[in-house]
Amino acid sequence: MGGVDHLGFIIAAYAVTVVVLGALIGWIVLEGRSLRRQLARLERRGYGSRRKSGDAG
Amino acid sequence: MANVTASQSTLQSLANPTRFVAIADRVLPWLLGLTLVLFAIGLPLAFFMAPADYQQGQTVRIMFVHVPAAWIAMFTYVVMAAAALGSLVWKHPLADVSARAAAPIGAAFTLICLVTGSLWGRPMWGAWWVWDARLTSMLVLFIMYLGLIALWHTIEDPIRAGRIAAILILVGIINIPIIKFSVDWWYTLHQAASVFRFDGPTIHTSMLIPLLVMAVAFMGLFGVLHLMAMKNEILRRRIRAIGMRAAYEGRRGVA
Numbered sequence: 001m002g003g004v005d006h007l008g009f010i011i012a013a014y015a016v017t018v019v020v021l022g023a024l025i026g027w028i029v030l031e032g033r034s035l036r037r038q039l040a041r042l043e044r045r046g047y048g049s050r051r052k053s054g055d056a057g
Numbered sequence: 058m059a060n061v062t063a064s065q066s067t068l069q070s071l072a073n074p075t076r077f078v079a080i081a082d083r084v085l086p087w088l089l090g091l092t093l094v095l096f097a098i099g100l101p102l103a104f105f106m107a108p109a110d111y112q113q114g115q116t117v118r119i120m121f122v123h124v125p126a127a128w129i130a131m132f133t134y135v136v137m138a139a140a141a142l143g144s145l146v147w148k149h150p151l152a153d154v155s156a157r158a159a160a161p162i163g164a165a166f167t168l169i170c171l172v173t174g175s176l177w178g179r180p181m182w183g184a185w186w187v188w189d190a191r192l193t194s195m196l197v198l199f200i201m202y203l204g205l206i207a208l209w210h211t212i213e214d215p216i217r218a219g220r221i222a223a224i225l226i227l228v229g230i231i232n233i234p235i236i237k238f239s240v241d242w243w244y245t246l247h248q249a250a251s252v253f254r255f256d257g258p259t260i261h262t263s264m265l266i267p268l269l270v271m272a273v274a275f276m277g278l279f280g281v282l283h284l285m286a287m288k289n290e291i292l293r294r295r296i297r298a299i300g301m302r303a304a305y306e307g308r309r310g311v312a
Contacts, residue, residue, distance in 0.1 A: 005114040005115055005116065005180075006114070006115065006116045006180040007115070009116060009119065009176045009177070009179060009180050010115060010116060010118050010119055012176050013119040013122060013123065013172075013173040013176045013177065014122060016169065016172045016173060016176070017122045017126070017169050017173065020165050020168055020169050020172075021165065021169070021278070023165075024161065024162065024165045024282065025282065027161075028282060028285050028286050028289065029285070031289050032285060032288065032289045032292070035289055035292040035293055035296060036292065038296050039292060039295065039296055039299075042296065042299050042300070042303070047299050047300075047302070047303045
């Protein structure tokens, strides 16, 4: 890619892709952790679901 | 007939959220591994192996994220439409979960498509944005994703929200062929299709192969994220059900 024309636009396009996908992945992972913590808290209080929490990932 | 019965039985077994989560947990590591391998192959192909375009020069490398993002943005909506049908017609318990989990993923890929398209358009067309049919219909898709996400967040009862969303999703499917054929039906600044054409791809294999590898990698990423988001949605509904049961038992205890 020597003497790259419009290098800034190419870098910006890939950077935007990485940032948007990174934010999406981070949001899904963090939400999953938060939901598992909530479920565990409810189960500790005796409001367990009829299934084991491990079933839900 | 035997095949139909077998596929119905598979769908029924997947209808159990606990069983679905168990299967997803087994599939996810393999799918994630495959996706990472595909990106590890696709990115060097896109950056170093694919030649510069004779007209666009190196700027054509934006295509390797822009085009797969556009395909996945549309594919996600088709997945949501299939789920909406499953939800309304067959009342499949996971159909609404699938549609709701897919919406933010579709919105993200549509946003990538719009922004990378703009970054590609500025040096090639001399404009960040033009109101041509392809760009406008893609923007409409993005707004539809945001509207559906807002709808699911606005209505507390997930079953009621799911029904309304399913109807809206099925109405909105009309936009997918409009996006696909907009470049043929109207005069647009956006170039015509060069891969999915009735007379075969017009793009050279030195660019087509990296593009297809990146597209399959994006598809794998969609699969991973969709399964993870579906697991989250199942958990959210389980927590809601436990909370409602606890509230009901609490009220009975007070009475």
